[in-house]
Amino acid sequence: MLEILAEINLLEETDGGMKRDGYSGMMPSFRVKDELIMCEILATDDRQVFHRGKTYLVTIRLPYGEIFSDIILPNYAFELNYGSRTAGKGRVMNISQSKETPK
Template sequence: MLKLVAEVNFLPENEGGMTKDIFSGLMVSFNVNGELIMCKISLGEEDDKRVISKGEKHIVHIELPYGEVFKDLIVPNYVFNLNGGGRIIGKGIVLDI
């Protein structure tokens, strides 16, 4: 498993983002050079179910269960998209691994 800290901005609904609230613990797809891999996004605390506001930057923790395969690509300053429901719902940059 690859764990990282990233700055993420979830797109608001009017920009193609999710229509529902986004909670810490969300599982979506992390786009690595066009390949989608499942990830879990949290605000840090395991039990934390806070809402993550759309249209704002947040520092989040991301767990990539199969991320080791991409450890040479996913490095600090790597820019990525988060996908859900067949569309981009968020954009981010890796801060630390």
């Protein structure tokens, strides 16, 4: 598992984003180049709401992120997707934790 500290900004609905604000625990896809991988977005407060159009500092857990640890580095720009729809954008600030998944 790869855990990163990142800044995210969810897009407004008029820019193709979601109809509702986001929340801690949401699980969009994280785009790495042309691939989408599972992620979980966490705030320090589980009741945190991510209002569209604002920037937030969050922890993102990427269960299969270690496969892309040579790509997902500080300052890496990424998209958050729901299906083919881009719901937000972000930038990696720091790699918090990198653990190999047990086999």
